[in-house]
Amino acid sequence: MIKINQIHKVFNKGKANQIDAINGIDLKINIGEFLIIVGSNGSGKTTLLNLVAGSVLPTSGTISVDSNNVTRMPDYKRSQWIAxxxxxxxxxxxxxxSIIDNFRLAAIRTKPKGLSIGVDDAFKKQVKDKIATLGMGLENKTDQPMGTLSGGQRQALTLLMSIMDSCKVLLLDEPTAALDPRSAEVVMKTADKLIKDFNLTAILITHNLKDAYTYGTRIIQMSEGIILKDLNTENKTKLKQNDLFDWFG
Incomplete structure (x- = not known):
C-alpha cells in the first residue's frame, strides 16, 4: 500500500520562476490496485510519480510504502520496494x-554485493521461462546484446526485469509512448499480467484513455498539482468506455 499525505512540491521556491507543482495531495493506493494518472502537460502527474520513486524530494508532506516512511529515503534504498x-x-x-546479464543485474539490484556465481543454469532457465511468456521468441536469444532489440522488445523485457527482485510497487511512466501500436499492446498486457500475478501496487501515467479504461482499476485526473477527479473503474459492467471519455472530457 502507498500512502501520500499532504504532499507539496515547489520548484525554485521564492524565485520569480517558482512553480507550485504539487499542492497538498492526499492519496491512498491499495495493494493490488492499478492506478492510472491522466492529465494535461504540466498537471503534476510526472512530478507525483517522481516523488513516489524518490528521484524528486517533496517540499513537505510524507510518503509511505507498506508502512515504511520513504519520504526522504534515497531512490536506491527505495528500490527494495519500488521498481x-x-x-x-x-x-x-x-x-x-546480453539479455541474460541484464536480468542478472536486475535480480541483484537490491541485494548486498559480493562474490557469487553470476549466471548459472538454474538462473538461465528461470529467465528463459519468464521471457517465453511474452510470446516474442526471445527465450532462445538470451546471449544477444540488449541493444540489438527493438524498442517494444526491450520495454517488455524491462517489465519482466522489474519484478526479478520481488518489488511491491511498479511505477510505469508512459511506457508505451515511444512504441508502435502492436508493441504497445504487448507491453500493456504484460504489465497487467504481472500486476495481477504478483499482486503489485501499480501507478501508470498515460495519455491513452482507452488503455486507462482497459487496464486500470482506478483513474485520477490531475490539474495544476491537485487531484481533480478520482474514479473507480474496476467494475467494467457498469462503466462504459464512452462514459469514461465523457467523464474526463
Missing part, C-alpha cells in the same frame, strides 16, 4: 550487455 519503467526503452536496460 520503475521509463518512457524510453533504453533507460531501463544496458545496451552492450
Amino acid at each position: 520503475r519503467v521509463f518512457q524510453n526503452p533504453v533507460s531501463g536496460t544496458a545496451s552492450d550487455l
Whole structure:
C-alpha cells in the first residue's frame, strides 16, 4: 500500500520562476490496485510519480510504502520496494550487455554485493521461462546484446526485469509512448499480467484513455498539482468506455 499525505512540491521556491507543482495531495493506493494518472502537460502527474520513486524530494508532506516512511529515503534504498519503467526503452536496460546479464543485474539490484556465481543454469532457465511468456521468441536469444532489440522488445523485457527482485510497487511512466501500436499492446498486457500475478501496487501515467479504461482499476485526473477527479473503474459492467471519455472530457 502507498500512502501520500499532504504532499507539496515547489520548484525554485521564492524565485520569480517558482512553480507550485504539487499542492497538498492526499492519496491512498491499495495493494493490488492499478492506478492510472491522466492529465494535461504540466498537471503534476510526472512530478507525483517522481516523488513516489524518490528521484524528486517533496517540499513537505510524507510518503509511505507498506508502512515504511520513504519520504526522504534515497531512490536506491527505495528500490527494495519500488521498481520503475521509463518512457524510453533504453533507460531501463544496458545496451552492450546480453539479455541474460541484464536480468542478472536486475535480480541483484537490491541485494548486498559480493562474490557469487553470476549466471548459472538454474538462473538461465528461470529467465528463459519468464521471457517465453511474452510470446516474442526471445527465450532462445538470451546471449544477444540488449541493444540489438527493438524498442517494444526491450520495454517488455524491462517489465519482466522489474519484478526479478520481488518489488511491491511498479511505477510505469508512459511506457508505451515511444512504441508502435502492436508493441504497445504487448507491453500493456504484460504489465497487467504481472500486476495481477504478483499482486503489485501499480501507478501508470498515460495519455491513452482507452488503455486507462482497459487496464486500470482506478483513474485520477490531475490539474495544476491537485487531484481533480478520482474514479473507480474496476467494475467494467457498469462503466462504459464512452462514459469514461465523457467523464474526463
